[in-house]
Amino acid sequence: MGICLSAESPPRKNHSKRVINQSTTSGNTNSSNRWSRVRSLSSRREKFDDAMIHEHAIAAALLFQQHQQQNGGILPFDRSTSLRHLPGSTNSKRHNPLPRSSSTRPRSVADPLLPPQQLLNQDLNIDELETSHIVLVHGGGFGAWCWYKTIALLEESKLKVTAIDLTGSGIDLFDTNSIKSLSQYVTPLIDFLKNLTDGEKVILVGHDFGGSCISYVMELFPSKIAKAIFVAASMLKSGQSTLDMFSQKENTNDLMRKSQKFMYTNGNNSPPTAIDLDKTLLKDLLFNQSPPKDIALASVSMRPIPFPPVLEKLSLSDSNYGSVRRFYIETGNDNAIPIDLQEWMVTESPPEKVFRIKGSDHSPFFSKPQGLHKLLVEIAKII
Template sequence: MKKLISAAASIAAAATPLPALAGPTKPTIVLVHGAFETAEVWGYVVAKLEKDGYKVKNIALPGRPGNERAVTEISLDLYQRTVASAIADETGPVVLVGHSFGGFTISAEAEAEPQKIKTLVYVAAYIPRNGDSLLSLATADSGSKLGPVLDIDKEHGLASVKPGAGGGVFASDGPQQVQDAVSGAVVAEPLAPLATPVTLTADRFGKVDKVAIRTLRDQVISTGYQATMIKATPVRLSLTIDTGHVPFLTQPDALAAEIEKAAG
């Protein structure tokens, strides 16, 4: 029997192998967090996407723990250049996923380097048009409950969430322990990028594929206002997830599945 197995192995080794059938190349998924957050919010989603065979890059924007920078140096342009630097070595398709204010960051990057981007995915995110700023969009959202829990420190150029108030607004669909964790994890946000109008053109940003994942119980960007933005900037695919503003914490596996649908 051993001789038979050995002979079969020798024949197999000598035979000309058939060419492997290459499957479709999965895109690199690049995750961009929003305001009052750090890259750590994506941790559970990163694990699920990597388990499913995706290469994932989780970007820590400057001006917060994990990527400290003086507030006076922080700008929307710096956020865009941070994303550009992270994907500079990518030669295959790239899917940019932005949460909340991250919608501005990924839109700015698509305007700068449309040829690098396969798809923009907006998760509970602002979808800006040319000349919009976060401030202009946020003040137009009458359904948002974020305003009353914000503190604006113009002297130091920072916006922050009132202590203990963030969890109930950001993670409104989560259990109390998740809400408490969110309240303790929110960070101060540099003001300058929030007030900066973004420049977007039809020939660059306008030609990049777009998908929206709308959060149906969102109290930060109301689901109705998310629908309004989707109507103003049509997307290829509009998906929904029955969560509040931070689905990466309350339903990470479900969010990962929707991101994979968007990525194609």
């Protein structure tokens, strides 16, 4: 979740216009029946395809969790919308601008997807990538389980995927209330990066509070990280904590304030040890565009967020953290980290490129999985 606490979204800034594809209709009365039949057949075929995709994604998630439990740790998987340019971007000299992304038919009202055949035919040549290994880092309260759709789609594109359970998250059994620092919280990610072979690089993807987590390890292991992708995530400057970032303005997010339940396992006279979320408000806060089945999954899987890491200020240097290429994916219909706050972070610490998933809630891996997948693949292809 977005740990906004006492924060107000900063004023919206003007940005370059985004290209939106609009369909037009033409024809005459004599052809209307023929097109109606074609649309009917297409609709039935799409519904069947969608059902199959959903079943495969669920199966992949269950298999992923089963292997983690059996192997006692992280299991790397073996291969199985729009773009905004920032003026004066420091990295703009490296690459030519990418074409703006576009979307096609909607899967449903809550989950617009690209046709599977389009995704599989994106002309992705693994051998041409700097790295084909993507590491997914969840946000506060989530776990590796939240990426199940993304894992399945990336593997279909022949990419290698690892999803991390941070300390006290997902199926990790550590008590969340006992976590004292950010380094302790991200220990599973640190251990994973330490164990990479010499010369091996990965693409880090951080969601929500996971943005602070990947920033922390970018400072420690810059040579092992090819790119860092922040997805509706906290993207801090040196000397900032996640709480600092969300406290830049007065808080007007009543929904966030009502959703938070502070936990005091060390006594009411001591600082909070964790933040839990009101399960009855999860849909409105985090999943306002997500399918009901994914909301149900989250409601029984989310865990409290350790509080001390939220308070910890990061120390980020230009030589380490600043040497890693950064990309940001904005979520346009986000109630947890509003788009104004995302744009403020981007302005304060400009990444190489900024993308936006139009209509996504705070959890694009649920609400816009194929839109998110398309952008991850697009960023992976940037050289």
